[in-house]
Amino acid sequence: MASLPLLADLKVLDIGNSWTAYATKLLADLGAVVIKVEEPSGDPMRHWTPVAAGKDGSQVSLHYAYYHANKKGITLDTQTAAAADILRALVNWCDVVVISPDPQDIMAGGTEIPDGYLRIKPLLVVASVTGFGLTGPYRGMQSSSAVAHAMSGKLYVGGPPEGPPALFPVNVFVDMAGTAAALAIVSAIRVVPAVGGQVIDIAAHEYHAAHRFHQYAGNSVLVRRSDNTNYIIPQGMWQTKKGTVEFQVWTADQWAGFQKLLANPPELADPRLADTVYRAHHAEYLRPFIAARLLERDAADLFRQAQELHIPSAVLNTPGDLLNDPHAQAQQFFAPVDDGELGRAEMKRSPFRSEPPISAQQEPAPALGEHNQEVYVDILRFTPSDVEGWRRAGII
Amino acid sequence: MSELPDGPLTGTRVVSFGQALAGSECPALLADLGAEVVKVESLTRALNVRLRSRRDHPPVYEPSGVEATSGVGVTARGQLAISLDMRNPAGLAVAHRLIGKADVLIENFSVGVMDRWGLSNRELELRYPQLVSLSMPGYGSSGPYRDYVAFGGNMSSYIGTTAMWGISDATQNDYVAAVHGALAVVAGLAYRDKANKGIHIELPQVEAGAALLGPYYLDAAANHRDLPPRAELVGGGYYLDVFPCAGPDSWLVIDVRDAGQWSALAQVIAEPALTEDPRFLTAEARWANRSDLNALISRWTAERTSYQAMTALQSVGVCAGVAQDGEQLYHDPQLWSRGHVVEVEHPDLGMYRYSQSALKMSKTPGLYRGRQPRAGEHTREVLTRWLGIDDAEVDALEREGAFA
Numbered sequence: 015m016a017s018l019p020l021l022a023d024l025k026v027l028d029i030g031n032s033w034t035a036y037a038t039k040l041l042a043d044l045g046a047v048v049i050k051v052e053e054p055s056g057d058p059m060r061h062w063t064p065v066a067a068g069k070d071g072s073q074v075s076l077h078y079a080y081y082h083a084n085k086k087g088i089t090l091d092t093q094t095a096a097a098a099d100i101l102r103a104l105v106n107w108c109d110v111v112v113i114s115p116d117p118q119d120i121m122a123g124g125t126e127i128p129d130g131y132l133r134i135k136p137l138l139v140v141a142s143v144t145g146f147g148l149t150g151p152y153r154g155m156q157s158s159s160a161v162a163h164a165m166s167g168k169l170y171v172g173g174p175p176e177g178p179p180a181l182f183p184v185n186v187f188v189d190m191a192g193t194a195a196a197l198a199i200v201s202a203i204r205v206v207p208a209v210g211g212q213v214i215d216i217a218a219h220e221y222h223a224a225h226r227f228h229q230y231a232g233n234s235v236l237v238r239r240s241d242n243t244n245y246i247i248p249q250g251m252w253q254t255k256k257g258t259v260e261f262q263v264w265t266a267d268q269w270a271g272f273q274k275l276l277a278n279p280p281e282l283a284d285p286r287l288a289d290t291v292y293r294a295h296h297a298e299y300l301r302p303f304i305a306a307r308l309l310e311r312d313a314a315d316l317f318r319q320a321q322e323l324h325i326p327s328a329v330l331n332t333p334g335d336l337l338n339d340p341h342a343q344a345q346q347f348f349a350p351v352d353d354g355e356l357g358r359a360e361m362k363r364s365p366f367r368s369e370p371p372i373s374a375q376q377e378p379a380p381a382l383g384e385h386n387q388e389v390y391v392d393i394l395r396f397t398p399s400d401v402e403g404w405r406r407a408g409i410i
Numbered sequence: 411m412s413e414l415p416d417g418p419l420t421g422t423r424v425v426s427f428g429q430a431l432a433g434s435e436c437p438a439l440l441a442d443l444g445a446e447v448v449k450v451e452s453l454t455r456a457l458n459v460r461l462r463s464r465r466d467h468p469p470v471y472e473p474s475g476v477e478a479t480s481g482v483g484v485t486a487r488g489q490l491a492i493s494l495d496m497r498n499p500a501g502l503a504v505a506h507r508l509i510g511k512a513d514v515l516i517e518n519f520s521v522g523v524m525d526r527w528g529l530s531n532r533e534l535e536l537r538y539p540q541l542v543s544l545s546m547p548g549y550g551s552s553g554p555y556r557d558y559v560a561f562g563g564n565m566s567s568y569i570g571t572t573a574m575w576g577i578s579d580a581t582q583n584d585y586v587a588a589v590h591g592a593l594a595v596v597a598g599l600a601y602r603d604k605a606n607k608g609i610h611i612e613l614p615q616v617e618a619g620a621a622l623l624g625p626y627y628l629d630a631a632a633n634h635r636d637l638p639p640r641a642e643l644v645g646g647g648y649y650l651d652v653f654p655c656a657g658p659d660s661w662l663v664i665d666v667r668d669a670g671q672w673s674a675l676a677q678v679i680a681e682p683a684l685t686e687d688p689r690f691l692t693a694e695a696r697w698a699n700r701s702d703l704n705a706l707i708s709r710w711t712a713e714r715t716s717y718q719a720m721t722a723l724q725s726v727g728v729c730a731g732v733a734q735d736g737e738q739l740y741h742d743p744q745l746w747s748r749g750h751v752v753e754v755e756h757p758d759l760g761m762y763r764y765s766q767s768a769l770k771m772s773k774t775p776g777l778y779r780g781r782q783p784r785a786g787e788h789t790r791e792v793l794t795r796w797l798g799i800d801d802a803e804v805d806a807l808e809r810e811g812a813f814a
Contacts, residue, residue, distance in 0.1 A: 080628060231764070
């Protein structure tokens, strides 16, 4: 099928880790050529859970399979002296280098680290994706998706009022920072002819903090979890006879629809309840009343009926439920991919849709060093005997 | 605004019909990058980012009587506001003329609204062949749920986020969709430059959110289960949880990444059992014995403030972070050091502090480029500058009701 790879001419070198994996996946899905550099012992993500049984009986990391699809994989021990020339050749080949320096190295080197790549090639875009950034007093601190979640103020406001706050124990807060990095990268590429190369310094901490900062610093509102629990009733999850349903009722029209969904009970008829703040003050009365009514119903029916009444609503799906959802299936959210190691896999398609499609044919995530020959010999023009020598010396 | 350095999108013109949080934050990111964004708003149906976000405080009104954007109104930052009545033929005609001058069009209406205005994808392609247009419907413009209404929290529930998180977060999916949408626009501009023609990109917001959960759909299909057990959810982590610290409602995340950090944690809190007790040796065992394990760690955290505990752990390389509340976030030295805080004078709301753009670029930085506008504040300016029409014509359009 014909496709429109939007970034077809873009060449990206990913010498990062799980911090950069989603940023470069986005670029690869948009058509860029992405070379993922791994230590000869393999990227740590190859050992992430969950796993599935591979064709040959091995355990395949589903994170690796997802995040590195459509990329070329090479190995290189960047710590060796001999690697410097190889790395120089790779940097000269590409338009973008994506890095995620270790916090300890940032303490020592800071902004010198990306500047080193710019000295090799001044027209380069160097993007760093880290927890706290390349500058500032916290730059040497270890971070992760959960730490970014916590430090940004987002963790504190979610969960039961008595605590603890509810962790979202997956990599999404890193990946959102990675998306911001991809945005900055494609933007920087546009101005290379005008201003030359430059350094991008994305910190997950400040990216997420920006979504909370204004509430206290701007509005002088110190939001607590108890506020969020009762904010905009009936926001949140409700158990039904079968399954869980969730609503977002903000406007007066939506509240009128919600009353109708519950068969217009006189207990909700007070017109003052159309005001969200008034409802919040009557949470102790409203929540048990609504919970009892919804417990007699069925989540899937409520979802359909609520939508007929234009109430923003959804059923609570697990990832497994979504695979079987009629809309997800009709829209082909998932593309069956023949993954080399995994066999047939249900790969979430790129979310960008166009006619003809933007995303190129899905290629499975590379096996360790799968593209060494293609990259080092065919693209960079090293000789096969060079490559064989590096292999024997353990450099690749 | 003029004294700020150019962004990478300076010179790019965007018309945004973006609604609500995702539809407002997406063009705001482009404005941070220097694009000139015209935000089209109807005065009779004001955007819901104007909904009261001070909770119990009295609302603040602009001189026009429209409620001033405060809270999530920050997502209107850097944008020029124009009020158009799209049901009025004169208002609709102005919208078409603006789109004719734009590089980018953004909308996230319910499916069908743009068609009614003569702005269907087919018509856009025919009339504005150089336009990069982005639609961000909730579920997509086709499929059984195409007409379903959805806010961010609903979309999180639909794709599996809520089930995995355990809470219904109202805005998570909005921010995910917004930044993916901005990326789609800039990638679309790159395509237009090469192909010399525009492109229409659709980004269903549920699919943006689902793109961050890819491994878990693979898991559900391959391992025939709804969700991996908690021990397997954490990907590359060794052990992760939230621990109580000294003081009211004070919490620390400890996210041990590997065996080395686990040993360091055991040493710092003087609990050799962490590395010696068979109950804590494997990920499955640690999760099965979570309450015993957490009791050991909490004994140490509870005697320290969250910052003392974080500092002690980070000093030996253990990944940990405080669950900062709004006030702590405001005093965060890392944010201040990196120039995060922007002071803004708003004519109706007074002095505010907002966040600097996190899109830090050494030559063409993302920047907070201006406060949220009053409704219709820039109508005359935009019409004059983009369309080259004079005051008399603007007055005539006003009399025809174009700007209601």
